[in-house]
Amino acid sequence: MSEDGENTGPHEDLTAAFAALDIDRDRDRFLRELIGELSETLENVVGLSEAAGFIAVVGARIGAMMDRDYRDALGVERMEVEQVAAALVDLKQRLDSGFSIESIDDSKIVLRNTRCPFGELVKGRTSLCMMTSNVFGKIAAENLGYARLEIPESIAQGDQTCRVIVHLVPKDKRDPEPAREYFAVSDG
Amino acid sequence: MPDVNFLTPSSRVDFDALLEALDSPHVIVSGSGELVVANKACAHLFSDNPGFVEGYDIVPLLNGDESLLRELLRTALGVSTPLPLRLDLPGANTPTHFQAVAKRIAFHDARAGVLIRLRRIREGTSVFAELNQQIGVLHRRLGAEAHERRMLADVNRDLERFAAVAAHDLRAPLGQLMTMLEVFEMEGTDKLSTLQREVLQMMATASSRMSALVDALLDHSRMADAEVAKEPINLADTVREAAENLIEPIIETDATIQPGPLPTVACDPTLVRQIFQNVLSNSLKYRRDSVPPTIRVFANTIAGAVVVRISDNGRGFGGADTADLFRPFSRLANGLDQEGSGIGLATCMSIAARHGWKISAAENDDAGATIIIRIPAHQIITAETGEAPDEE
Numbered sequence: 001m002s003e004d005g006e007n008t009g010p011h012e013d014l015t016a017a018f019a020a021l022d023i024d025r026d027r028d029r030f031l032r033e034l035i036g037e038l039s040e041t042l043e044n045v046v047g048l049s050e051a052a053g054f055i056a057v058v059g060a061r062i063g064a065m066m067d068r069d070y071r072d073a074l075g076v077e078r079m080e081v082e083q084v085a086a087a088l089v090d091l092k093q094r095l096d097s098g099f100s101i102e103s104i105d106d107s108k109i110v111l112r113n114t115r116c117p118f119g120e121l122v123k124g125r126t127s128l129c130m131m132t133s134n135v136f137g138k139i140a141a142e143n144l145g146y147a148r149l150e151i152p153e154s155i156a157q158g159d160q161t162c163r164v165i166v167h168l169v170p171k172d173k174r175d176p177e178p179a180r181e182y183f184a185v186s187d188g
Numbered sequence: 189m190p191d192v193n194f195l196t197p198s199s200r201v202d203f204d205a206l207l208e209a210l211d212s213p214h215v216i217v218s219g220s221g222e223l224v225v226a227n228k229a230c231a232h233l234f235s236d237n238p239g240f241v242e243g244y245d246i247v248p249l250l251n252g253d254e255s256l257l258r259e260l261l262r263t264a265l266g267v268s269t270p271l272p273l274r275l276d277l278p279g280a281n282t283p284t285h286f287q288a289v290a291k292r293i294a295f296h297d298a299r300a301g302v303l304i305r306l307r308r309i310r311e312g313t314s315v316f317a318e319l320n321q322q323i324g325v326l327h328r329r330l331g332a333e334a335h336e337r338r339m340l341a342d343v344n345r346d347l348e349r350f351a352a353v354a355a356h357d358l359r360a361p362l363g364q365l366m367t368m369l370e371v372f373e374m375e376g377t378d379k380l381s382t383l384q385r386e387v388l389q390m391m392a393t394a395s396s397r398m399s400a401l402v403d404a405l406l407d408h409s410r411m412a413d414a415e416v417a418k419e420p421i422n423l424a425d426t427v428r429e430a431a432e433n434l435i436e437p438i439i440e441t442d443a444t445i446q447p448g449p450l451p452t453v454a455c456d457p458t459l460v461r462q463i464f465q466n467v468l469s470n471s472l473k474y475r476r477d478s479v480p481p482t483i484r485v486f487a488n489t490i491a492g493a494v495v496v497r498i499s500d501n502g503r504g505f506g507g508a509d510t511a512d513l514f515r516p517f518s519r520l521a522n523g524l525d526q527e528g529s530g531i532g533l534a535t536c537m538s539i540a541a542r543h544g545w546k547i548s549a550a551e552n553d554d555a556g557a558t559i560i561i562r563i564p565a566h567q568i569i570t571a572e573t574g575e576a577p578d579e580e
Contacts, residue, residue: 050272052269053269053270053271053272053289054272056263056267056269056271057260057263057271060263060266060267061259061263134267137267138266138267141266142266180267180268180269181267181268182266182267182268183265183266183267183292183300184266185219185262185263185265185266
């Protein structure tokens, strides 16, 4: 330690030298990496179908928190379909993704995304899309009674953009296409 | 009583039958935890609890954080994805643990409940912990076996070192003894009695045998420790070189050696020549009376690997366990009339192992024996083998 009390020992020099290294990792990247790795590990260790259950629980909790934030901020008991679409786009933009509304009608909200908040880390990790699906589904269902999420295109699967369809009417029971459905629990 | 009559009387009959057909405990609850219906396997779990009644909240009957359980039930009610749950039932002494899956189920009147399927797990464990424990047991057993193998390998290495040191230290006094015997003979044995001359001859023969044994032991220990310098070698050339080193006994016995097309492999030429030399030497030694030895060396390919066979028309092994042949100092009962150290095949085994090859022996159906060397595919440079078809 020097006379003025500053640390100038070899450890401090090394620390300063390492801090100056050209490594692109900050808190944001670390957290994205952490979630990506957790998600991939969950998929690989317990399998995608079981991982879906865990992710649904996490997504439902986060979705409920975000839903409450928007309703409180807007001062409404329930959001209308346009408000729901705007909330979904807004929450994603706050997370640095490129969501926009492609179309809205009574039966569905269609969203387009050009930039994933997980960046390159999302590629091959479809369980991260499952998280988006659960958050969107929870918010849409709690406000509009029902939601069914479909992600026909995704950056995670190698597409250029993501296309997210939030169906607002229950599917035809004869439709064999598997889909993740969400229901308003407060009515249940 | 809360209204949980989710089922019409007729559909209730069908639903009960469906649930009863399931062996494992199943229960349907409302999103706030009231019991709708349970099968007998589930009801049996709560048989001591008077609170397990249709329409009543079952969450307080379970161990754990009530608010968390209710939140999970509500989450399950709000999504079509089945959710994993962990449930504990209190018992008189210890709780019973379950892994469960909760799935939203919709009824005819658009109301919905949560179907929970329970699977009992061992106290204080999960399936993961149980599997982990089993893996731990296996791991410990494998560790113990590996430890024993290491101990055995250490003992074998010590024995080999001892044999090498003993052989090395015996060589000098043995050499002196043989020199002195030669001096004795050079000086003349005329003044000795017949008995003395015979004893002297026996001493010379015995010391000569001992010298051969010491040399074989030294060769064996050198081979075990030798550095394996691999280069591309055609095995047919190696067989010819080994035969050249045995030219005297080959002429003496009128033997025929027939090397077929053999592959080129990555190996140490000196060490591998020693294998062929030892095996050919055995074939020459353990020949049948009045039958000139014929030794065929040929190879064929099996699943990419090459199998080289050295087959003779000699005495065979006389029914001995062929695995024993490769142990040091192993001598066959039908070969005791022949001089030998009993180390030759052990040396072959040691060299083969250093190359990652496998060596074994088999009696021929008609006469004689075959030594079989298996060389892995990745060591084959040119698989030039005979036309013998794949077998095994």
